[in-house]
Amino acid sequence: MKNMKTLLSLFASFILTFTFLVSSCDIKNPVDGIEVRIKNIPRTTTIRVEFADAKTGQQILDKIDVKFGGPNAADVITVNNKTLTETSTNEGVVFFAVNDAKIPDAQNPVNVLVIANSTNYIPTSQLVGITKSGANYFTINMTNVSASQQPTGVETNAKNNVSSTNTSTGTSQSITVATNEGNPTQNGATLTVPQGTILKDASGNKLTGNVNARVTYFNPTEEQALKTFPGGLTVNTNTRGVGNFTSAGFTAVNLTVGGNRVEQFEGGNVSVAFDVPNEVFNPETGQKVKVGDKIPMWSYDEVNGTWKKEGDYTISAAKTKGGTKLRVVKNDIKHLSYYNLDWFYGNYCTYGRTFTVTASSCYTWLYETLYRKNADGTRTYWKEGWIYLGDGSGELTLLNAPQGVQAEVDLYDYPPSWGGRFIKTVFIDDLCNGPAMEISLECPCDGQPVEVNVEAVCKNSGNRLTQGTIDIEILKDGRWQYLGTLKDGYMKVDCLRFGSYSFRVYYDGKWYETTYEVNQTVNFVEVELDETIDLCK
Numbered sequence: 001m002k003n004m005k006t007l008l009s010l011f012a013s014f015i016l017t018f019t020f021l022v023s024s025c026d027i028k029n030p031v032d033g034i035e036v037r038i039k040n041i042p043r044t045t046t047i048r049v050e051f052a053d054a055k056t057g058q059q060i061l062d063k064i065d066v067k068f069g070g071p072n073a074a075d076v077i078t079v080n081n082k083t084l085t086e087t088s089t090n091e092g093v094v095f096f097a098v099n100d101a102k103i104p105d106a107q108n109p110v111n112v113l114v115i116a117n118s119t120n121y122i123p124t125s126q127l128v129g130i131t132k133s134g135a136n137y138f139t140i141n142m143t144n145v146s147a148s149q150q151p152t153g154v155e156t157n158a159k160n161n162v163s164s165t166n167t168s169t170g171t172s173q174s175i176t177v178a179t180n181e182g183n184p185t186q187n188g189a190t191l192t193v194p195q196g197t198i199l200k201d202a203s204g205n206k207l208t209g210n211v212n213a214r215v216t217y218f219n220p221t222e223e224q225a226l227k228t229f230p231g232g233l234t235v236n237t238n239t240r241g242v243g244n245f246t247s248a249g250f251t252a253v254n255l256t257v258g259g260n261r262v263e264q265f266e267g268g269n270v271s272v273a274f275d276v277p278n279e280v281f282n283p284e285t286g287q288k289v290k291v292g293d294k295i296p297m298w299s300y301d302e303v304n305g306t307w308k309k310e311g312d313y314t315i316s317a318a319k320t321k322g323g324t325k326l327r328v329v330k331n332d333i334k335h336l337s338y339y340n341l342d343w344f345y346g347n348y349c350t351y352g353r354t355f356t357v358t359a360s361s362c363y364t365w366l367y368e369t370l371y372r373k374n375a376d377g378t379r380t381y382w383k384e385g386w387i388y389l390g391d392g393s394g395e396l397t398l399l400n401a402p403q404g405v406q407a408e409v410d411l412y413d414y415p416p417s418w419g420g421r422f423i424k425t426v427f428i429d430d431l432c433n434g435p436a437m438e439i440s441l442e443c444p445c446d447g448q449p450v451e452v453n454v455e456a457v458c459k460n461s462g463n464r465l466t467q468g469t470i471d472i473e474i475l476k477d478g479r480w481q482y483l484g485t486l487k488d489g490y491m492k493v494d495c496l497r498f499g500s501y502s503f504r505v506y507y508d509g510k511w512y513e514t515t516y517e518v519n520q521t522v523n524f525v526e527v528e529l530d531e532t533i534d535l536c537k
Contacts (some may be wrong), residue, residue: 043079043097045104045133046148048482049114051092054228055151056142057417058479059092062120064142066094070127070305072115075099079506093480097507106132106351106397113305114138116516120145122216122252124230125302131397137365137386137482139415141228143252145214150153153222155179155188158214162194165208165257170198170267179217179251180275184322188276189251195269201260209258217255220247221279226381230338231305233382234400237298238308243346244402245307246380247294248280248328250340263335270333274341275391276315283343286375289326291317297330300338333522349432352398355409359389359441365482366423367415368396373406380408384415402433411439418479460531475502501525 051060067086068076076084078098087094104110115125121142128138147156157179163171174195180188186334191213191421199207218225226233226247233245253272255262280289289295293315298307310330318327328341366387371379387394407428414420426439473480504513505527514527 022450022488029427043077043081043141045102045110045130045136046097047096047112047128047130047136047138048408049094049096049128050137050139050482051089051094051116052139052141052417053119053149054143054154054224055149057415060118061090061092062118063088063090064092064094064116064118064121067115068096068112069115069125069303070111072098072102072110072112075102075110076112083135091511093506098130099201103133106131106354106399109399111258114140115302116140116142118142122254123302124228125305126231127236127305130398131399132388132395135388137388139384139386142329143216143228145216151222151224151228153219154191154216155186155219156214156216157181158212160212161210162213163195163211164209165197165211166208167198170196171211175211175213175255177213177215179215180322183448184320186322187214187217187219187249187277187325189249189253189275190273191215191253192271192273193255193265194268194270197270197492198266198267199255199257199266200266202263203335204264206266207257207258207260207262211262212256213254214254216252217274218250218252219277220249221277223381227384229340230300230302233306235344236306237344238306240344240346241307242400243344243348244382244400245298245340245342245344246281246283247343248276248289248343249274250338250342251337253339255336261336265334269331271329271332272339273318273327273329274339275318276328278326278340281374281376281378281380283345283374289315291315291326294505295328295341296344297328298340298342299335300340301339313341347403348400349403350400352432353428353430353434354398354436355387355396355426355439356393356436357387357389357396357441358393358440359409363389363413363441365389365414366394367420369410369412369413369416370398371408371410372402373408379408398431405431407431411441414481457526458529459528473506475504480504494519 051064052058053060065088068084075098077097077099078084098104098110102110110130112126112128113125115122121144124140124142126140130136143151143154145156145158150156153220157177157433159177161171162175165171171193176190176192178188178190180186201207212254218228220226229250235245236242241341251272251274276289277516278288282289282293283294294312295315297310297313299310300307313328313330315326318325366389367385370382373379387396408424409428411423411426412420413423423441440461473482496518500515500517502513502515504511510530512527512529
């Protein structure tokens with residue numbers, strides 16, 4: 001038998017052996033029945049961020065450039081313990097870890113701002129709040145710039161060469177771009193740039209060349225549109241601090257000159273107009289919006305994840321080709337960003353109710369969508385995320401929740417956009433006050449365990465890696481899905497049907513994949529690693 005050289009580095013970030021115990025049964029959960037053991041010393045806290053197309057829910061396979069900011073940016077590291085300030089992905093997923101000295105919990109969360117830019121998607125950022133050690137999973141929805149690829153409730157209009165501009169006389173003609181030009185009965189947003197306006201980049205440099213424009217409108221009555229809200233609806237503002245938004249609509253405005261992004265204006269009276277849907281609920285009056293209601297307007301800073309208040313604006317009646325609409329107009333825009341009409345709710349609890357979910361090993365992850373209950377009995381989307389149940393139970397603590405608000409949480413085995421199965425709705429009488437809530441889910445699976453031993457092996461030398469952290473994914477139903485990060489040598493997922501599966505592991509920016517037929521009591525799988533990685537040298 002060929003001699004194998006054992007690598008003994010204590011802080012190496014990979015895997016020697018892990019064991020899957022697979023149950024043969026037939027339920028929808030795609031990663032059922034896998035039990036994993038590993039001789040491993042993992043990172044204390046690992047994070048997987050998936051970038052999903054807001055319309056399809058699928059992972060974005062275009063290149064995404066990612067930067068890290070926020071209060072704990074300095075604590076971001078790779079899974080093999082290297083400082084990480086920025087990265088990129090063509091897989092729709094980034095992995096990172098947190099400095100092992102940081103042990104996050106609900107009272108001491110680790111907050112990292114994830115800033116994402118991609119050529120074919122509107123730039124966005126989101127503050128990721130990490131409240132527990134071990135495996136963490138977040139999804140950031142991004143909106144495609146193509147008009148044919150918009151999620152429900154989102155409309156965009158892009159025009160090229162709408163004007164030319166130079167450093168002395170500015171735009172050669174006025175620019176008007178409306179998202180609903182082709183259908184004036186729809187609600188939308190309109191950007192107007194007068195002739196003679198000087199266009200500048202973020203550093204204040206005056207730009208010369210042809211101007212391209214894009215305006216995107218997000219309807220606040222549509223859940224898919226709200227899910228793309230930059231940073232989420234729990235926000236940090238420049239004047240009121242932390243709180244929660246109730247949105248009356250938002251827009252993303254983008255101008256470029258010769259590929260350079262326009263950020264500032266000089267001269268001219270640049271304006272943006274929002275239509276406000278009649279169905280929007282005004283939390284201050286307890287009724288639907290009407291002419292004369294006042295709504296604060298905010299602009300977003302993608303780099304630091306904060307909202308700046310631009311002022312209070314009054315809803316007026318606007319006569320259009322599509323009929324009379326409710327509208328808000330801002331006439332003095334000095335910079336471009338997301339602009340948002342929102343009521344700010346500053347009465348919140350830093351640490352809200354805690355939920356403990358017990359699932360008898362049925363699920364490794366659950367997906368939750370949380371809705372605020374309105375006074376008229378309707379509900380409005382607030383936030384969504386994952387609950388990790390690696391040992392059959394998991395805990396979720398709501399942070400910065402609005403005081404005195406009732407809510408409902410819908411639980412799924414996977415996101416609805418993936419075809420996830422709805423499990424149940426749980427009513428919450430108060431997001432802040434009350435005892436911890438316990439949610440118990442029945443387990444429908446009790447199949448026969450099957451043991452699968454997997455080793456990660458260096459491709460040429462045959463070295464077998466003995467220590468480190470490993471993230472595992474499985475290809476099921478046409479989608480790579482996260483199994484989790486092994487911790488303390490053990491991870492369990494239930495009820496995977498017999499059959500052929502692809503598994504992949506991630507190390508130092510690269511995926512390693514293998515396919516295996518799980519069809520017998522004991523199985524042995526090898527995943528080949530690249531000889532160029534540090535642990536194989």
